[in-house]
Amino acid sequence: MKIAVFDDYRVGLVEGDLIFDVTAAIPNASGAWPPVFMTQAIASWDKLLPHVQQARRSACPIALASVNLLPPNPCPVHVVAAPANYRKHIAEMGTLAVTKKGRSVREQGFFMKSTASLTGPARGIELPRGSGRRFDHESELAVVIGKVTRNVTREQALASVFGYSCLIDVTMRIEKDVAEEERVMRKSFDTFTPMGPWIVTADEVGDPQQLTNQLFVNGECRQDANTSDMIVGVAELIELVSSVMTLYPGDVIASGTPEGIGPIQAGDKVSIRIARVGEMTVEVRETETVPPFRFEIKAAQSTSQQR
Numbered sequence: 001m002k003i004a005v006f007d008d009y010r011v012g013l014v015e016g017d018l019i020f021d022v023t024a025a026i027p028n029a030s031g032a033w034p035p036v037f038m039t040q041a042i043a044s045w046d047k048l049l050p051h052v053q054q055a056r057r058s059a060c061p062i063a064l065a066s067v068n069l070l071p072p073n074p075c076p077v078h079v080v081a082a083p084a085n086y087r088k089h090i091a092e093m094g095t096l097a098v099t100k101k102g103r104s105v106r107e108q109g110f111f112m113k114s115t116a117s118l119t120g121p122a123r124g125i126e127l128p129r130g131s132g133r134r135f136d137h138e139s140e141l142a143v144v145i146g147k148v149t150r151n152v153t154r155e156q157a158l159a160s161v162f163g164y165s166c167l168i169d170v171t172m173r174i175e176k177d178v179a180e181e182e183r184v185m186r187k188s189f190d191t192f193t194p195m196g197p198w199i200v201t202a203d204e205v206g207d208p209q210q211l212t213n214q215l216f217v218n219g220e221c222r223q224d225a226n227t228s229d230m231i232v233g234v235a236e237l238i239e240l241v242s243s244v245m246t247l248y249p250g251d252v253i254a255s256g257t258p259e260g261i262g263p264i265q266a267g268d269k270v271s272i273r274i275a276r277v278g279e280m281t282v283e284v285r286e287t288e289t290v291p292p293f294r295f296e297i298k299a300a301q302s303t304s305q306q307r
Contacts, residue, residue, distance in 0.1 A: 039250035085256025225258030
């Protein structure tokens with residue numbers, strides 16, 4: 001089952017190039033803040049499923065191309081991310097790396113991204129206007145948690161998964177010895193976590209460690225790998241994270257990016273494609289206004305000198 005959120009926070013089931021509106025079966029579905037209806041729906045999915053199926057049977061088909069797709073869970077409690085989870089990606093980072101040599105997510109641990117950074121295909125990526133910094137794409141499999149999960153072993157971890165989605169982790173790169181902000185800040189700008197185009201339930205995906213993961217910029221393939229190349233697989237990631245914190249229904253784990261990361265700029269079109277999960281394209285633009293903190297290299301140098 002492919003579950004999408006679209007237009008004014010309506011919920012639909014996607015079948016081929018059609019979407020069927022099942023909003024009537026989802027309690028409290030709306031854009032009212034906080035839009036936690038999908039988090040609540042995932043928590044109660046077993047009870048809601050018969051009503052969702054009934055709503056699907058009575059729904060009229062809508063052309064998928066005619067709707068605006070939003071993030072499939074607009075307001076999870078947590079967005080957790082795995083750094084350094086593909087060896088070739090670790091090797092390619094060189095001086096841009098913030099993870100110490102020889103360390104992966106297993107040793108380094110995870111980090112958090114702001115839930116405010118989530119966006120969908122309709123809005124796309126917005127880079128801070130006027131910045132001279134480098135902003136990169138990172139193609140990732142998103143894992144969506146389906147139940148309250150704490151201290152789960154890797155052998156039992158996949159039973160906690162509700163489904164999977166495509167996720168692009170947009171990152172402002174460090175400038176060595178000049179601007180080396182915390183990872184969480186560099187990855188938490190509004191729109192820096194495009195997710196979608198839907199959530200595919202786990203039963204339709206099967207083994208999450210056998211999925212091709214590709215990303216294209218303006219039609220050029222930049223990243224092309226398989227989730228089998230992960231250092232720490234999905235089950236172990238859930239074990240690791242749940243050993244530290246309670247995961248809640250609807251929470252998102254970004255499972256790390258393979259080699260091939262590269263810069264993006266306003267005007268680019270970025271497409272992510274993950275086998276058995278989906279494909280989405282997002283447009284890159286600049287924000288309408290210049291932020292009061294400019295995120296410029298010169299500004300960072302000046303600040304450093306003043307200190």
